Amino acid sequence: MEMFESLSDRLNETFGRLSRKGRLTEQDVDEAMREVRRALLEADVNFKVVKDFVAALRERALGQDVLRSLTPAQTAIGIVNEELIKVLGSTVETLRAPDRPPQILMLVGLQGSGKTTHAAKLAIHLRKSGRNPLLVAADVYRPAAVNQLQALGRQVNVPVYEEGIDKSPIDIADRALTFARERGFNPVIVDTAGRLQIDDRLMQELVDIRDRIDPTEILLVADAMTGQEAVGVAETFHERLDVSGLILTKMDGDARGGAALSIRAVTGVPIKFIGTGEKLDALEPFYPERLAGRILGMGDVLSLIERAQEQTDEQEAQRLQTRMFKGQFNLEDFLEQLQKIKKMGPLTQLLDMIPGLGGQMRQANAQISDDDYKHIEAIIYSMTPDERRRPEIIGNRRRKRIARGSGRNPAEVNQLLAQFREMQKMMTQFGKMSKKGRLPAKLPFDF
Amino acid sequence: MVLSRLFRRRSEPDLQLEQGLAKTRRAVFTEITRLFDRTTLDQELYDDLEMLLIQADVGWDVSQRLVHELRSRVASERIEQPALAREVLREEMIRLLELASQHRKVKIFQRGVPFVTMVVGVNGVGKTTSIAKLAAYHQRFGRTVMLAAGDTFRAAAIDQLAVWGERLDVPVIAHQQGADPGAVVFDAMQAAHARAADILIVDTAGRLHTKHNLMAELTKLRTIMQRHVDDAPQEVLLVIDATTGQNGLVQAKQFSDSVAITDIMIAKLDGTAKGGIAFSVAKELGTPISYIGTGEKATDLAEFRPETYVDSLFFGTGDEL
Numbered sequence: 153m154e155m156f157e158s159l160s161d162r163l164n165e166t167f168g169r170l171s172r173k174g175r176l177t178e179q180d181v182d183e184a185m186r187e188v189r190r191a192l193l194e195a196d197v198n199f200k201v202v203k204d205f206v207a208a209l210r211e212r213a214l215g216q217d218v219l220r221s222l223t224p225a226q227t228a229i230g231i232v233n234e235e236l237i238k239v240l241g242s243t244v245e246t247l248r249a250p251d252r253p254p255q256i257l258m259l260v261g262l263q264g265s266g267k268t269t270h271a272a273k274l275a276i277h278l279r280k281s282g283r284n285p286l287l288v289a290a291d292v293y294r295p296a297a298v299n300q301l302q303a304l305g306r307q308v309n310v311p312v313y314e315e316g317i318d319k320s321p322i323d324i325a326d327r328a329l330t331f332a333r334e335r336g337f338n339p340v341i342v343d344t345a346g347r348l349q350i351d352d353r354l355m356q357e358l359v360d361i362r363d364r365i366d367p368t369e370i371l372l373v374a375d376a377m378t379g380q381e382a383v384g385v386a387e388t389f390h391e392r393l394d395v396s397g398l399i400l401t402k403m404d405g406d407a408r409g410g411a412a413l414s415i416r417a418v419t420g421v422p423i424k425f426i427g428t429g430e431k432l433d434a435l436e437p438f439y440p441e442r443l444a445g446r447i448l449g450m451g452d453v454l455s456l457i458e459r460a461q462e463q464t465d466e467q468e469a470q471r472l473q474t475r476m477f478k479g480q481f482n483l484e485d486f487l488e489q490l491q492k493i494k495k496m497g498p499l500t501q502l503l504d505m506i507p508g509l510g511g512q513m514r515q516a517n518a519q520i521s522d523d524d525y526k527h528i529e530a531i532i533y534s535m536t537p538d539e540r541r542r543p544e545i546i547g548n549r550r551r552k553r554i555a556r557g558s559g560r561n562p563a564e565v566n567q568l569l570a571q572f573r574e575m576q577k578m579m580t581q582f583g584k585m586s587k588k589g590r591l592p593a594k595l596p597f598d599f
Numbered sequence: 600m601v602l603s604r605l606f607r608r609r610s611e612p613d614l615q616l617e618q619g620l621a622k623t624r625r626a627v628f629t630e631i632t633r634l635f636d637r638t639t640l641d642q643e644l645y646d647d648l649e650m651l652l653i654q655a656d657v658g659w660d661v662s663q664r665l666v667h668e669l670r671s672r673v674a675s676e677r678i679e680q681p682a683l684a685r686e687v688l689r690e691e692m693i694r695l696l697e698l699a700s701q702h703r704k705v706k707i708f709q710r711g712v713p714f715v716t717m718v719v720g721v722n723g724v725g726k727t728t729s730i731a732k733l734a735a736y737h738q739r740f741g742r743t744v745m746l747a748a749g750d751t752f753r754a755a756a757i758d759q760l761a762v763w764g765e766r767l768d769v770p771v772i773a774h775q776q777g778a779d780p781g782a783v784v785f786d787a788m789q790a791a792h793a794r795a796a797d798i799l800i801v802d803t804a805g806r807l808h809t810k811h812n813l814m815a816e817l818t819k820l821r822t823i824m825q826r827h828v829d830d831a832p833q834e835v836l837l838v839i840d841a842t843t844g845q846n847g848l849v850q851a852k853q854f855s856d857s858v859a860i861t862d863i864m865i866a867k868l869d870g871t872a873k874g875g876i877a878f879s880v881a882k883e884l885g886t887p888i889s890y891i892g893t894g895e896k897a898t899d900l901a902e903f904r905p906e907t908y909v910d911s912l913f914f915g916t917g918d919e920l
Binding site for chain 2: 264300301303350377378408410
């Protein structure tokens with residue numbers, strides 16, 4: 153179910169309507185800006201941030217870029233995209249190195265933002281690069297929080313320092329550090345209790361922990377689905393603690409990322425990681441351009457490409473891209489890609505990343521299962537090599553034969569062929585777009 | 600109608616709600632009140648009002664509608680004083696919330712048949728704490744409560760529920776982490792029957808509404824419950840975090856689509872949560888919001904009432920009741 157029309161769709165619509173009447177005026181730009189404003193507010197971008205953002209945008213749009221453009225919608229989308237990236241930060245941020253080891257990462261945030269889970273995710277992430285992490289259970293308030301961290305620690309085989317729930321979290325963190333120094337653990341990841349930013353006593357406790365252990369990073373863990381209050385939360389945590397980085401969690405849902413944009417814009421604190429799933433390896437570095445695409449509703453092609461790249465080599469990708477953009481991509485290539493896709497992850501997750509498809513496909517989501525892969529495979533396997541290369545030769549008789557051979561019905565064969573044609577069309581469009589420079593020139597897009 | 604109101608008032612822990620919501624009165628709400636201290640009802644006032652509503656997470660669409668309703672009533676009723684307009688706005692906001700609460704079904708508690716509440720929601724909204732509150736709430740009415748630890752996914756979710764069970768002196772039916780939630784529910788249903796519990800509250804693992812196979816699992820749980828009690832779960836409670844933005848509506852819609860939500864609870868309405876999402880939910884879904892959670896104590900739960908909600912959150916006059 154697509155709740156919100158995507159911003160890029162809306163801009164296309166607005167400008168499409170406008171461009172039919174010929175010259176664009178300042179009023180037309182204003183109308184488009186209203187659309188941008190609305191879309192951002194619906195994406196939960198903070199209203200103050202929206203105001204500033206739209207003002208900056210309007211200025212640029214009136215700076216003739218859009219007015220003079222032959223494709224005003226595309227130009228406008230391009231500008232919005234650039235401005236979004238400007239706010240989100242244009243570089244990929246990594247964790248700071250400590251002056252002297254161990255590196256201490258202190259996780260703070262509201263209740264339910266995902267601190268404990270992300271402490272474990274960080275531990276795995278850092279261990280992958282050969283580190284020897286220690287988790288510290290300093291949440292003595294939430295029932296069973298210590299057990300939760302212990303269980304996670306066991307699951308990922310990372311030791312957890314804990315002293316139960318009767319000691320002060322300040323002392324626990326302090327002694328954990330001594331423990332880590334003695335045994336050579338590095339980094340030390342401190343999980344603190346969730347708290348409201350207006351709870352002065354508990355906020356002071358965080359300040360005390362910080363002053364005692366002098367962390368290398370204070371990471372604010374924030375829920376991507378937070379509404380207008382995200383800014384208030386982040387501002388207060390930042391004021392009190394001088395937060396050094398953000399972890400945006402639950403980014404695997406369909407939140408539009410307004411909270412991320414707002415927090416970044418208001419505090420200037422860089423987003424360092426995003427949490428993208430329940431599995432403990434679902435932690436990714438933050439790429440501003442991807443979130444910009446998500447806010448615009450243009451899908452997340454880049455993440456998709458990255459996953460595809462893991463499954464394919466550069467040359468192969470180049471070859472395919474050329475074929476695709478020229479409309480030469482055939483069912484044989486498709487089958488080959490399908491088999492790679494299977495390795496990339498669940499189908500529904502991938503579909504969400506494809507521009508323009510997310511919304512429509514989500515509607516059909518319930519019916520799309522990974523079983524469908526098998527059916528598609530079976531159908532293609534039942535084709536002759538010639539049919540795979542030139543699906544247009546498939547007529548009624550061939551279709552019946554393919555259906556019989558694959559154990560599917562002719563309608564399904566038809567559907568696959570229709571979808572494939574649609575896909576080919578989209579690909580050639582991409583090809584044209586990339587020539588115009590709307591997409592990165594080299595797009596190792598592999599299906 | 601009047602009678603039932605009287606009855607409800609007496610039997611419900613009203614004070615809690617007042618006190619809980621009192622904590623939430625913050626800038627936005629005093630600003631709305633202050634807005635109408637102005638001398639003229641002009642465009643600027645309406646613009647500012649729209650901004651304030653959006654700031655409270657009411658959402659673009661509903662904010663537009665509220666401002667529109669206000670303007671047309673101001674015009675048709677020839678209202679000139681801002682203070683009167685403020686009353687109109689208040690009425691409209693209450694009316695919007697009442698749209699949903701009028702669909703609230705009367706809960707029927709039968710002796711010998713457990714009343715099953717299945718609690719669902721995305722990760723981190725406060726399901727487990729809300730369950731504890733709900734248990735304490737029923738206890739105040741003298742009902743015997745049992746809990747089922749159906750969240751077998753999150754590490755230590757079972758322990759967390761067990762801690763609450765101990766604090767409230769309520770039995771908790773639990774298996775190991777990683778166990779089949781269906782099996783937990785099956786056992787819990789049997790236990791609830793055997794021990795003649797009035798209420799069985801079933802915890803479920805937090806799930807993002809976009810994960811379709813997890814959503815399907817909820818349907819399975821329902822089927823298992825119905826083997827024991829025909830109309831179980833009599834209550835399917837969706838917990839929404841009050842700080843959630845417009846995604847809260849998407850969540851509510853998708854959960855409704857897969858498990859037929861009967862009631863909504865807005866949790867974490869303490870601190871600075873705006874709670875404006877209630878309006879979108881009421882307008883778009885019509886699913887009644889039945890409870891609100893306001894703090895971390897088991898007693899921090901109250902029944903939702905549109906008037907109190909609007910007054911406390913938006914006009915800072917909650918103690919008028």
